[in-house]
Amino acid sequence: DAGITQSPRHKVTETGTPVTLRCHQTENHRYMYWYRQDPGHGLRLIHYSYGVKDTDKGEVSDGYSVSRSKTEDFLLTLESATSSQTSVYFCATALGVDITNEKLFFGSGTQLSVL
């Protein structure tokens, strides 16, 4: 998985609680992404980062925030979890040499259940 570690791998939480998912990479890749995977929707981009402290919204960013204080770490926070945020969350990275069309490397995912 190209040196990408997601933690935790599984989490069960209650509606209204804050949740933070962590992505750690050892590849020194510039770009990092958070996707969610849901049946019938495929993979949808939540937020992405193109450098330390440089982040932007993706297709489904409502209810999520991110932070990137170091090249290797990208955090995804659900400020107040809802049942609709039950999903599998994937972190991905890309080298970031080219501005586009780069290969994405994915972590193994975090299964999040919001009860």
Added chain:
Amino acid sequence: QQQVKQSPQSLIVQKGGISIINCAYENTAFDYFPWYQQFPGKGPALLIAIRPDVSEKKEGRFTISFNKSAKQFSLHIMDSQPGDSATYFCAADYTGTASKLTFGTGTRLQVTL
């Protein structure tokens, strides 16, 4: 708004057969079309990709066919094997997006003996 439509949702193919998965896109600015393969419990991994300057790209048993005028592209898996059983995602991207892929909804392929 689904910018990349993928079909079928699931596919069962006998060992040795040809698996075909189709995708259609709407945004004519897309200029990069990768396919990702995902095994259960794992993240997706790049399988093969094509750019619109060619109509076909082949890597081993995997071939992408691309039809620019129809805004469609497909993945063909020749001599399908049980080890090919996985979920396949098509995707699309265009220049200047920091590699923000738009993915299709996925196809679960099962190759039977």
